[in-house]
Amino acid sequence: MYILDSEEIKRTDLKTIQTGIKEETLMEQAAFSIYQIIKDLNPKKVIAICGTGNNGGDALATIRLLKNFGIKADAYLNGTYEKCSLGMKKQIEIAKNYNVNFVGIESIGDYDIIIDGLIGNGLKGELREDTKILIDKLNNINCKKISVDIPSGICSDTGEIMGDAFKADITITFGYLKIGHIMYPAIDYIGNLKLVELSFFKERYTRKLVNEEQVKNFFPLRKENSNKFTYGKVCILAGSVQYPGASVLTALGAIKSGAGMVQLITPNRTESIINIEPSVIYRSLDKDYFEKEDLEIINKDLKAANTIIIGPGITKNSIEFVNEIIDNYTEKKIILDADALYAIKNKKLRKNILITPHPGEIKKFTDQKIKTVYEIEELSKNLNCNILYKNSTNIITDSQNTYFNVLGGSFLSKGGTGDLLSGLIGGFSAQGCNLMESSIISTYILYKTGRKLQEEYTSNYMTPILILNNIYKTIKELI
Ligand SMILES: NC(=O)C1=CN([C@@H]2O[C@H](COP(=O)(O)OP(=O)(O)OC[C@H]3O[C@@H](n4cnc5c(N)ncnc54)[C@H](O)[C@@H]3O)[C@@H](O)[C@H]2O)[C@@H](O)CC1
Numbered sequence: 001m002y003i004l005d006s007e008e009i010k011r012t013d014l015k016t017i018q019t020g021i022k023e024e025t026l027m028e029q030a031a032f033s034i035y036q037i038i039k040d041l042n043p044k045k046v047i048a049i050c051g052t053g054n055n056g057g058d059a060l061a062t063i064r065l066l067k068n069f070g071i072k073a074d075a076y077l078n079g080t081y082e083k084c085s086l087g088m089k090k091q092i093e094i095a096k097n098y099n100v101n102f103v104g105i106e107s108i109g110d111y112d113i114i115i116d117g118l119i120g121n122g123l124k125g126e127l128r129e130d131t132k133i134l135i136d137k138l139n140n141i142n143c144k145k146i147s148v149d150i151p152s153g154i155c156s157d158t159g160e161i162m163g164d165a166f167k168a169d170i171t172i173t174f175g176y177l178k179i180g181h182i183m184y185p186a187i188d189y190i191g192n193l194k195l196v197e198l199s200f201f202k203e204r205y206t207r208k209l210v211n212e213e214q215v216k217n218f219f220p221l222r223k224e225n226s227n228k229f230t231y232g233k234v235c236i237l238a239g240s241v242q243y244p245g246a247s248v249l250t251a252l253g254a255i256k257s258g259a260g261m262v263q264l265i266t267p268n269r270t271e272s273i274i275n276i277e278p279s280v281i282y283r284s285l286d287k288d289y290f291e292k293e294d295l296e297i298i299n300k301d302l303k304a305a306n307t308i309i310i311g312p313g314i315t316k317n318s319i320e321f322v323n324e325i326i327d328n329y330t331e332k333k334i335i336l337d338a339d340a341l342y343a344i345k346n347k348k349l350r351k352n353i354l355i356t357p358h359p360g361e362i363k364k365f366t367d368q369k370i371k372t373v374y375e376i377e378e379l380s381k382n383l384n385c386n387i388l389y390k391n392s393t394n395i396i397t398d399s400q401n402t403y404f405n406v407l408g409g410s411f412l413s414k415g416g417t418g419d420l421l422s423g424l425i426g427g428f429s430a431q432g433c434n435l436m437e438s439s440i441i442s443t444y445i446l447y448k449t450g451r452k453l454q455e456e457y458t459s460n461y462m463t464p465i466l467i468l469n470n471i472y473k474t475i476k477e478l479i
């Protein structure tokens with residue numbers, strides 16, 4: 001499923017109109033879908049709060065339909081006729097022909113459903129003071145709230161709250177989801193999100209939502225006629241005397257993803273991995289941290305792998321070591337996680353490298369302020385590598401194509417989940433998936449499993465190991 005920004009939506013609208021489908025046809029389709037959703041709620045009295053743009057037009061057309069089909073429905077126009085868009089002016093004319101009642105601001109508390117048609121895709125900058133006051137008033141009315149397209153006050157491109165925002169129980173949008181629908185803090189204002197189709201001219205776009213169908217397409221299937229070499233080798237450079245557990249979680253993630261061989265190399269002694277999972281090929285360098293000169297000792301191990309994971313638990317002491325890995329193993333797929341990210345400051349990377357920062361880790365390698373999907377895509381372009389940005393909504397990008405994963409939740413907010421995720425990504429990469437595909441599959445499996453378990457175990461009780469031990473249930477749904 002494609003995710004569009006406000007410009008792409010406008011372009012789609014224009015292209016559709018250029019094919020010969022009129023704007024009012026699209027508006028009527030939008031209104032009819034909203035009408036059907038509202039009708040099923042059995043309302044007694046509905047009011048639409050209409051702005052002067054086409055968002056107001058959708059809301060007003062809905063009121064006209066409700067009234068025409070016997071439901072009490074009025075409208076409030078926030079502005080003057082003169083200020084209205086052509087589409088909205090037309091809707092006002094039609095509404096008058098249907099005797100729609102336009103009420104004053106003093107009456108808007110008397111309804112059991114409020115339709116928010118103030119501002120949609122046309123929001124520009126921070127909300128005007130008078131609009132903020134109106135939205136605050138609406139938010140304090142106790143009734144069911146429905147937003148047309150996107151709650152007024154939310155930026156369609158980022159999901160930011162531009163001063164204030166209408167708090168909806170249901171948001172009904174058209175044709176495509178927008179970036180603003182799937183990012184925090186907007187998600188807290190959107191309520192139940194419903195997507196309805198319009199006769200839009202369909203095209204290909206560069207941003208998509210991660211869903212089961214996609215993951216099934218990328219998932220590496222296994223053949224009966226195969227051996228361990230069929231599924232690749234991943235070499236993990238992780239851990240330190242300070243963080244011994246991180247390496248264990250990474251290795252377990254890699255092995256349970258289906259990689260043919262998983263080698264774990266730690267500076268410190270973490271022999272316990274053998275007791276937990278004897279199939280892991282384990283090697284300790286018997287020291288506190290990785291250092292540059294260790295490369296000679298482990299060169300053969302790294303050469304034998306197709307994927308290298310480096311970073312979980314290594315600490316800042318190993319920056320030079322990480323740099324050597326990046327510079328000397330250019331033909332390998334490399335996943336740089338956690339403290340390995342310190343090494344990439346001012347470095348040009350490669351297309352076969354993935355970095356996996358969470359918001360707090362961005363400052364390990366750039367002073368740039370990174371928040372929006374545009375900034376992440378730009379960062380990917382500048383660094384010349386793939387990025388998995390681990391925020392509440394995950395963003396996975398190679399700068400050309402971007403995927404959003406919205407399945408995460410508070411069950412992930414625990415130390416160790418990131419280590420496990422790196423292991424899974426490395427494991428799928430070893431099996432032949434590219435780093436984007438591996439990130440998409442791994443985040444999907446981990447988050448979907450966590451989401452299901454959370455219902456039984458609660459988010460508090462969840463641990464990375466609990467999720468890992470159950471990922472087979474999600475994998476079964478994919479193969
Ligand atoms: N293909 C499409 O794009 C379609 C769009 N439709 C509707 O049209 C909407 C877009 O319509 P428009 O482009 O006319 O724009 P909107 O109606 O979304 O926004 C314009 C309105 O917002 C107000 N506004 C903008 N910035 C503001 C600010 N900072 N503070 C206070 N008020 C502000 C303007 O004064 C005006 O009243 C969509 O959200 C959707 O509801 C539908 O009719 C169906 C088809």
Ligand SMILES: [K+]
Nearest residue numbers: 116119150152
């Ligand atoms: K709206």
